[in-house]
Amino acid sequence: MSFFSRHRILLPVISLAVLLAATFYMQPRAMSYFGLNLLFNLAVPIALATIAQMMIIMVNDIDLSVGAFVSLVACITATYLNDSPMIGILMLVALIVTYAAMGAVIDALELPAIVVTLGMSFVWGGLALFILPSPGGASPGWLRTLMTVKPPFMPMAVVASILIAIVTHLLIIRSGFGTVLRGVGGNSRALTRAGLSVTRLKAWAYGLAGLFGVLAGMALVGLTTAADANIALRYTLLSIAGVILGGGEFTGGKVSPTGAVIGALTLTLAASFLSFLRLSPDWQIGSQGAILILVLTARLIFSRKGAAT
Template identity: 85%
Template sequence: MNFLARHRIILPVVSLAVLLAATFYMQPRTMSYFGLNLLFNLAVPIALATVAQMMIIMVNDIDLSLGAFVSLAACVTATFVNDTPVLGLLILLALVLSYAALGALIHALELPAIVVTLGMSFVWGGLALFILPSPGGQSPEWLRALMTVKPPFAPMAVVAAVIISVVTHLLIVRSGIGTVLRGVGGNARSVARAGWSVIWLKALAYGLAGLFGVLAGMALVGLATSADANIALRYTLLSIAGVILGGGEFTGGKVSPTGAVIGALTLTLAASFLSFMRLSPDWQIGAQGAILILVLTARLIFSRKGAAT
């Protein structure tokens, strides 16, 4: 096994570093506390959503409802959590539990996750519309304060990204239960033979995804100060792309939490980088697609080289 194959994390790190260097070169003023904060501000909710998606991909499923779910969590945060905190937090807890129940249902009835989550995206979206028919609501004060806090040395967004990746790394890569969870993606049958209840493990993975999805919605409201029912719909595709950029694979439980966070940072940075390039806004979406393709091409070239030696 070669060096790169063993350390899947190298390539995401290098992609981010190259993009960051290019951004600094284009716009040296971003090389500051304030500049970095601006660059990565919106990365926090995307990183949380990417980690949520990673939990689902870890057990060989895919979640097409994540964007709608994050939007719903944002709507609940901007209304109930702000007005009646206890009821609001109970609703968010119920959302996390319903995600866990969904995981158990998908496993018990052997349903295709892609279709069930597709159906759920209508449900979450409908509930969000029900709560906030028009954009509005308000971020709770404490959440706003938390998201705009200015820690010493490094901006909030960077500190938050490090905390998220360390916590999820400990949970998924280092802990015993994390190893078993990845085992469900690798070989569910052997995990079951080893005496684990796969249905509980799936519920746990989905529950964790729900938890991180809720956190993503709360972080988003803290930044945006208000919410609407469609605020995070693009997170579904962004989060899938982030997991893959971070070195994860769709099958086999091969995921990397740190990589997922880095993938989310790379995607966020790509958007800022393109606006520094003075690229016409028409092409920004397309260039984001092109960057995605480029990074994945680089990965292919390196893994081929690894296979050849």
């Protein structure tokens, strides 16, 4: 086993450090509190959406509805949660429960998660359009205040990302509950022989994904102060890329919460870096993909070298 395989967090850290150094070289004024705040302004919702996707990948599934789900949460937050808080809270709780139920149904009926979540993306998108047919709404005052707090030394986006990484690491990597959940992706048959219900565990994993998806939508509205039914559609691919960039794998329950957050930060920074290069928006999407491919290629090369030795 290679050094990078044993310490899968190193490659995401190096990738972020190299991209950050290149950004500072291109734009030295970004090397400040205000500059970092601008660079990572939207990192928190992307990080939360990436953690949501990680919960699904952790149990060997993939979720193609994360972006539409976050958009729906954003629409509810900018309307019901702002105008009628109790109704808004009940709607968000119902979404989390629905996500958990979706995971249970997928496992109980042995349905392909990629197909079910793709279908649910249209459901979430339709509900978002029903709630908010045109861009608008408003962020609750308390949420806007929370997302624009200016802590000392580091911007809110960086502080929040560190907190997300710590909390999810303790939950998924250090706790017994997280170990069992990872076991669903690693060896579900062993869990069944141990008397545990894989269906119930998948429901928990999907429920946690729903929770982090709700937090992502709320954080996004807190930053943008308004919502749109299509505001977070790109989060589906970004979240998958963030998990894989952070050292996660599609099978075996191999995930890294800290790496996933770093992956989300890297993708957020990549967008800013490409803007500094004055690339057109059409080229920026392709360039972000190229950055991801380069990092994954490096990981594959190191893994194969480790396997050969």
